[in-house]
Amino acid sequence: MAKAESEYARLSDAALDPASAPQPPGKTALPDRLLPQLATPVEQPPAGEWRYEVKFDGYRLLARIEGGEVRLFNRNQLDWTDRLKLHADALAELNLDNSWLDGELVLLDDTGHSDFAALRQAFEIGRTVDMVYFLFDAPFLNGADLRQAPVEERRAALKKALSNNGNKRVRFSEAFSASQGDIFESANALALDGVVGKRLGSPYESRRSPDWVKLKCRLRQAFVIVGFTRPQGKRHGFGALLLAVNGPSGLVYAGRVSSGFSQSHIKQLHEQLCTLERDASPLAEPLNGTRSRSVKWVEPTQVCDVEFTEWTRDGLVNQAVFLGLPHDRPSGTIIREQPMPIKAEPTKPKYRGKTRTVEVAGVKITHPERVIDSVSGVHKDELARYYADIAPWILPHLKQRPVALLRAPDGIGEEQFFQKHADRLEIPHIKQLDPALDPGHAALMEIDDVPSLVSAAQMGTVELHTWTATHDRIESPDLFVLDLDPDPSLPWSAMIEATRMTLSLLDELGLQAFLKTSGGKGMHIIVPLARNEGWDVTKAFAKAISQFMTRQMPKQITATMGPKNRVGKIFLDYLRNSRGASTVVAYSVRARPGLPVSVPIARAELDGLRNAQQWDIYTALERAKGLGADPWEGYSHRQRITARMWEQLDAQKPGD
Template sequence: MGLLDTYHGKRDFGQTPEPADPGQSSATALRYSMQKHDATRLHWDLRLEWQGVLLSWAVTRGPSADPSSKRLAVRTEDHPLSYLTFEGVIPKDNYGAGTVMLWDIGHWQPFHDVADGLAEGHLHFALHGRRNTGNWSLVRMKGRRAGDKGRETWLMVKDRDAAAEDAQEGLVERHLTSVATGRDLAGVAAGAPAVAFGPDRKGAMPRFRAPQLATAVKDLPEGAAWLHEVKHDGYRAQVAIGRGGARIFTRSGLDWSDRFSPLLPVLAELPAGTALIDGEIVAGAGLQGFAALQAAIQEGGPFRFYVFDLLHLNGADLAPLPQTERRAALEKLLEDVPARGLVQLSPAIEGEAAPVLAAICEAGGEGIISKLAHAPWRGGRSTAWLKVKCSRRAEFVICGYQPSDKRGRAFASLLLATREGDTLVYRGKVGTGFDDAAQQEIAERLAALARPKTPLEKVPAEGRGAKWVRPELVAEVVYAEVTPEGRLRHARFIALREDKPAVEVQMETEIPAGDRTLVRGTPISSPDRVIFPKPKTTKLDLARYYDAMADRILPTLADRPASLLRLPSGLEGERFFQKHAGKGFPKAIRSLPIEEKDGGTEQYIYIADAEGLVAAAQMGTVEFHPWGARRDRLDRPERLVFDLDPDEGLGFAAVRRAAFDLRGKLEELGLGSWPMVSGGKGVHVIVPLRRTAGWDTVKLFAQLFATLLASGQPDRYTATMAKAARKGRIFIDWLRNERGATAIAPFSVRARPGAPVAVPVSWDELARLRRANGFGLKAAQERAWSDLTLPADATLGEPVLARLEALREKQA
């Protein structure tokens, strides 16, 4: 007799929409569902996957998370696996007639042999659903049968664990809709359309941010300033919530919402208008390890999302807040999610790190992440987050493989490398850790990447006879140590990684935890050298500032030629501008060739990332002055800058009034603008541009506009650079709008007493400010671009030029 004979014998599939197909077994974890069934009597049907069918029980009154409330569960016929997600209406006069709503979905994890449990009358298991979570038992009642049908009577009982609650009817009263379509029973019965999960959000989803990364250290950090979390073995993920629901992004910004789709409804139901959540996705339902996660991705689950940071909430940027305040906001956001559910808060432990690490390593964990409790969130690698591993484990690029002479083995070993600058450096080979399926998959993917020559700069002796491939695949490897030659010892393959691009794979170097002079991997020499006496600001302080402010400086500095104002000995010492790259410059400070007016070519400096900012600070840089064009289109400026430079005798009120004058005149021309206090005496009025006009057009417009204002109010303004012309006036400096000219970068420190910072402000805020140098390093770090509403990029086309001419004629 077949396992599904009873199921098929009770149904006429010409009338009922219930599935007849047996369905496919799961390859990873056992699946589970619970259906709310409005039949002759309302009940909930429990389905547990086992040996190709769904073991089934009809649970009267539904499940209860109160351990004292034992729910009657009548064993019914086994159902096909295809019934797992069934939702619909069984017509009248059919077996089980009534409305079926998918009330919960997920996986289950038996704690013992299921066949023994069924025979003995006790099943003990965990449910990993969206609603039912934690540990449960099914206990058969002795000598009891359900009516004259001879079916077994069981009790469904909740264990007293973190997911237990005192409210007997809490689960069934709290959850009244389908986990598949969002409809209630009446909606399913009426054939209503599916309902989107979560509130109807109007706000745009926050943008992905480059993740904050931890620095590997050899020794545990000491002191009470740290929070310690488990280093999870999964994929780093950012979840953006806003209009349209929720999306999931990898550490490199790839949208993997489709791969982790079972998490989306849970995330969409979080009580936030907009949010940006940071965390790690791991394999769920009790599965462990990165290989299990990869198998889960292929299967469509199970997953668990451990959340550990909150960067944005309901329009507010939380990144500048201390770690403890962000965590408090995160705890509040997650307070109603099911305990032990698909989305969980990553535990954080205060105090000494040693016992935490010991417990995690003993349990087979990967290690810990220690985070400074008072530190803000900043993208990129820093020493505010430290990681200590139980074993050495890292990513490497596969650059080739050694063929195997053994039958059935696709290759003998993989050759590994890391990227150091623009070259690939050989790091050794790995020949263990592959099962047959992994070998086959890797071999097929390597075949598609074959190349005749090595991608390595230098081929090691063990690379003779190797087959080379394009360095695009990334392997995660565990190893014992790294030799003095930079080779891995006792390496073992874990899995392929697809969330980290091969171009980003570098050799991870552990540093002593006590070494606090390392910023973004750059050692800061003479860290205690005082750059600004008041308030006392050292070279290390300045490097840390630029590291922390990278996300705000780089939008207007990165990939633009720039001049660096260097003060190697501090404020009282020598200072000089440098725009050409010199010998011995750190690799993090980039260069590009630019043709100069005399026809020659020079290598100009540009900064590309946070590492470049810190490297410049290590060289004594205080100020950053970028061009108004990016390196991909040096002939097309992307901004207009009018620098309002007052005569010595004028106060800030006059400068402020001048800025509003410029704003008004620009608006008459159809141009939006935003202000920035320079950190000195003046204000920059900045017009963002589309890259449509060349330098000649932009320079001519800036000159004509400044001259127009100066001629209209000659007692207040001048457009002439000469000192004599500035007496009692404000110089409208338009000369920053020609090729090769620079202007101070927003959020750059100024080489002036007090270490003031050039800070973008809103027009409303500018009206209240009393000076242009009122923001120090601490005040600048509390600000963000998201605090401002910037105007749209403008085009210096014929309409604008025509309005400028009309304004000139009107004034004449």
Template sequence: RGTWTPDGDPQKSLKAGKLSFSLEGKRLKGHWALVRMKLDGKDKKRNWLLIKGRDAHAIGEAEPEPVEKATVSAISGVSNDDLAKGKTLRPDHRARARKPDTMAPTATLAKLAGAKKAILPVFVEPSLAVSAAQPPDGPEWLHEIKHDGYRMQARIDGGKVELLTRKGLDWTKRFHPVAKALKNLPVQAALIDGEIIAQDAAGHSSFSSLQVDLKAGRHDRLAYYVFDLLYCNGVDLRGVALQERKRILASLMASADASTTLRYSEHLDVGGETILAHACKLGLEGIISKRGDMPYLSGRGEHWVKSKCMLRQEFAVVGFVPSAAVKNAIGSLVLGYHKNGELVHAGRAGTGYSSEEALSLRKILQPLAEDKPKFRKTPTAVSMKDVIWVKPQLVAEIEYRGWSADSLLRQAAYKGLREDKAAAEVVLEKTVAVTARQPKAATAHVKLTHPERVLWEQNGFTKQALANFYAGIAKWIIPHIGGRILSLVRCPQGAGGQCFFTKHAWMGMNEGVRLVDTGDEKPMLAIDGIEGLLTLVQMNVLEIHVWGSQAKDMDRPDRMIFDLDPGEDVTWADVRNAALELRQRLETVGLRSFVKTSGGKGLHVVVPLQPRADWDEVKAFSKAFAGLMATDTPRRYVANMAKNRRRGRIFIDYLRNGRGATAIAPYSTRSRPGAPVSVPVEWSELPDITAGDQFTVDNLEHRLNHLKRDPWAELPGHKQTLPL
């Protein structure tokens, strides 16, 4: 207790970033300064430094700090040790003493490894999960169902219960039935972490249902799933391993009335991939994987990992397009996020609204209308058409399938407004690859320099993550690139920087990449296994292109490729139909074909061959075949690469079939926004494929883990000859 006196106008000083003042307190005295630090590009918010001035009250380096000298409260005259020993009870402690308590005694809890006696915290910054394409694996991981609601911290102090959002806002009144149930728990003081949800008709947690219920004042579908215990009866448990914290929490919840809204979030310690697969089949959002041997760590970190069945995150609402069908309703929301303090346009969400929500959102957004916000990069005229811009104050939860080549959301659906987060805090969630999943032998001989370097800014995918990704899919990609001559796209500064093609050796190349004499002036490159693949990652290779022949028989191609490259105004349905027509035409001449996405705008149709015909023969056949399709249907197809002939038509690119020409390898990444991947698919899957860049580093492993068979399993053994 005491007084403080600012030097000058405190408001102006705060705005300027330096507030000087003097303290005359019972403990702290003298001159101080609060100084705002500069952003370093990584921090989401500014930090402040509290600096003691050099005066008569300053202490020397060897002197104890005030907190070390003063162990007794300036207000009550009681020490923390006295409070912990029960010598003196504050009013809130007396309320605790009147409560029935079935929990282990304080002395017993305090003996747990990592536990310490302490006063009940007012609020603890919650632990947050990073995103991953696949859940981590290993005995140290526990896996829980990911609930779709509001993160809530329950603070129980005697007869008082508070429900606090992840930002510390008090939402007790909003969820008073939950608070009432918590008040009846047989514990005197506790801090519980969990999620409040509303269950839909199928019994799943639904954020949309929760919003509807909150607006209607409905509480019968509420449930509070608790998954962590941070404090219990005078003991801070944050330093205790998660497995032990959950054991204590389960004991507490076992005494809860089963008819209340309280639920214990069970965990499983079997394989995360198995649990995720079942969660997705049941229509759930995904799972959370947590290190069972770790303490509770505030903030976002890789000790908690979330794996989703669908991509999902929050975006700032920056505008809307009025509905063309319903008066005073929205047709779609225009979305954005922040990057280094600037607003980035992310596209639109045009589905997911009920008719009531469409009307309600228009009513909420209309008063926020303003001129177009300042974007980091001005959206295209098409993106801005019919948009009514609004102040970016609201946050929407959005589910989506991925990102387009121009960095806009694909198949985005609205799930609800987030009232527990400020729009200024919305940034893209970064998806990480959990290093524990990486096979140790896979990288034993390849050392990555700058593993933290971000190669794809759109999803924060790093060099280490790319190495982990390729190590995880090695058995899928190696059969298609091993033993073939390569052309590579290297991007030293990542996909957003300058990239260049290379097909010859470079300085620092290790033994994992071998040289192949093709008769050219310089030898070309090939790899045979995982070591070579990871060497390419080390050299920032983001695209792997391959010859259509084996290096050991380089002049006899064993694959013929047709690249269906759509021009402007060509729909994806047209591209799919072109692939199916090409397949049918090939079958009429006795050739079986296989299909893959290009990782770009189109599809590749691949014909396996006996390595008998030479390059000239294969190129001549493919050229004639493409030309025939273009002649038969000139309004849809073109076999000439001239850009001016391709508008509204599909270029059937046969030029991949010449000596020295290459095509993107199956399962190779592309140096495009969002890190798309070229992926083999079954012909029967084609109607469900929505774009050439549908598969990315974020969702490919999930696809591969749920395939019943390799779509190209029969390609290597299906050798056929051209009907020459």
């Protein structure tokens, strides 16, 4: 660490010198969008040379500065500039240009620690005057693209750029020195809740990276409230809350929390919980007599944030402290959060000379260094590895279905084309189906194993689209799709409302539906069917639903395609149910900036969804691996379109 400190001091003076800092020649075009680098949770400080910073408990905030204009974006790319005018003005005073700055918006308490509960409350009432924007990185600075520069150089350049800053609302996030063995001791001495470590020499990557790690001095996560105990002593209301998390078989008991409550918390929570009382425990496994004594059980709909020191061997929280009630966490999504263990990172291959191949799942990837997306910086080999890793989740949705490929051989910023048949370019490992399935065309294709999936990526495929029928019964669709496609000017809340209303209609019809983000702008609703109808009937039924919704919500929804018809509305697209049409498959990457992914979600997650591009190739894989329950449980159940359903939609079945 001493060596690193010396190097850091040297770089602080040299970082902005073009002769010493690794900058591209001339000015670099500033991207319109930049995703933040995210830290990986770890249990122990990793080996190697790291620099540690305070882990702030606030809102992640990125600042884009161009032509004197400052725009502020939260982690989910929502524009918060109008909500944080004081901070935008403070950044404008720095006289920077063509810059992307990364940091955290916090509210400090009297001891100088970040207070997230107070920050959220202040944000809700619009009081931003006391908030502080701590800056810790500069991916772009004064026209220079510093993403590939070592983190210590970027931070030194940022610190120098802030050297004349006199505004208390914008500050530089200082690092502190500690050896690997002393990091927790140092953090505890500073009374920190956690620290963020950054590997010296590492670049800035718009993804969750092992080069940034976060260590919690105390653990923190959300829990489902399943009951409460009677108060003792002078306390009124309740004594403790019983906590649970979702597991494979249902709710699993996770212990109790009895401290951290104010009197107002106790009163408010007690009133809410009394309205949710139930006779039986909602837990998958009953508690023993001692733990269940004096417990009043409640419906598992309320969620709370809790801080604690550790998980005990029997899966209970230790020394738990109540923090608050989050507003955006459906109870069905709460699982036990597992820190990732530190693993030795494989050395990235160096691409030299003419030998430009790597191997993924036994498939040779040529030009692995090719950038597929300039926003995220994802290379071709990384995209291939995503498809290899996500195979257990995506292959069940691909098998036996004709597949169409959206290919971008030179990256999504260059020419793209849609390939539905095997005539344009034969791809190794991809199965060619019987040409009789689609008369007059070359053979349709199928992807049914990992080598064919990776081979598609090798040949420049970014997106995978499937038919709504399987090739063994090509004339009988086994599902239909409703694609909610919004006018870009609409707020995300309009999409949530339209999705919820469409689901309600399907409920009334007696049809079970399943949700996934499109990875683009909207949502996809999938309804499994028994294969007893043909293409015309299935498409007509989907159209009848779209038209019914249009009659019910004429100001919000349209069944007519075209931008002019969609102004201020959501197009409920039923056209993907024609023979030969296709829809992007679950877990497919989308050819859009940041490489978002189309992700299946449980219905309970809808209200907490932030946008249709919530997951990328890193977070989608992380989510899939951490799922405790299948969000599409019951998807294998097939349903019939009945005469009664046509009547309810005031529509007529073709041929009747």
